[in-house]
Amino acid sequence: MGAPAVFLAVALATLLAPASGAPVRQQASRNKLLLVSFDGFRWNYDQDVDTPNLDAMALDGVKARYMTPAFITLTSPCHFTLVTGKYVENHGVVHNMFYNTSSKVKWPYHTTLGIQKWWDNGSLPIWITAQRQGLKTGSFFYPGGNVTYQGEAVTLSRKEGILHNFKDEAEWRANIDTVMTWFTDEGLDLVTLYFGEPDSTGHRYGPESQERKEIVMQVDRTVGYLRDSIRKSGLESSLNLLILSDHGMTTVNKTASDLVEFHKFSNFSFKDIEFELLDYGPNGMLLPKEGMLEKVYEALKDAHPRLHVYKKEFFPKSFHYANHSRITPLLMYSDPGYVIHGRVNVQFNNGEHGFDNEVMDMKTIFRAVGPSFKKGLEVEPFESVHVYELMCKLLGIVPEANDGLLSTLLPILQET
Structure with missing residues (x-):
């Protein structure tokens, strides 16, 4: 090794030393992180049905009065904002559908989930950033988690099928079981887990329907099962849990005279x-x-x-x-x-989203619990663009350039 190479190696070793707080794999004490998204969970869906498990999570951790999603309030753009910390015009996933104005091609949502060039257009999501800094990550049905970014794939991933049954509660529990083994057996540090409800039911029956209320109760039971699974897996003291959503839902005025x-x-x-x-x-x-x-x-x-x-x-x-x-x-x-x-x-549809993100029906939820979070804290509303910086802080990784501010959510963390 020549003198320039030796100098470079020493410089890199100094730069990447753990004491510097730079992006390297830390010791085993690093907490794990699970991000769970329940699609289309409007900010007040827990106010007209009993949700004992979501309520308990709020008492044990942090609850926001509501969270403001990015615009356009569609599934893929909003989910990508959460994992990049960028507004939609800066991350480029501008719609649920892939389209090309020259060829006139338009592909539906589920097809677009697998179109690499739609997602990989210059912004690195947190899975790839974490992996490049020594962590192992997973994506279970999360939008954007099944394509490569700059040639790199998420460590472990599952993609939902086009005929996937969003409402199958037994499958929800099986998916949680799989994610727990990803943490305990596969050694993953970060997993994003996606559920397509209550969005699907909200679209079909409307956000004020009895069917929507019933699916929210199913969501709550699932939150209870998830937290029990975390405890039984021995992860309660080492795993931080975020439960949130991409956007809300409002009733479609189908019989208006001014369609x-x-x-x-x-x-x-x-x-x-x-x-x-x-x-x-x-x-x-x-x-x-x-x-x-x-x-x-x-x-x-x-x-x-x-x-x-x-x-x-x-x-x-x-x-x-x-x-x-x-x-x-x-x-x-x-x-x-x-x-x-x-x-x-x-x-x-009887329910729809995509509207102005300042409309209250588009607001969504944010809950957090785990060893890094304060307990019994309710915070004022904030924008979803700030969640990425929080996640990077929790994982001890250096974030990519983004539009969020760590200072927005830093007060919800335990002082160290």
């Missing part, structure tokens, strides 16, 4: 459109044909009082959404309770 229907707009023609992404809840994107942008915008900007249409550069900056190359020249969203119908009316 948002593009096919009824008098001055608008689909002949002027090169590419469209409509009929996906309250959100839409349009690429007008060359030379048609102004004509289409003028036709749509005041076409309906419940519809908010913007040129990309004038979309509200507070959403942190439009400043990305995947966003089309025109984009829009509708008021709470209203979905956007395109060429024909094909949306029949």
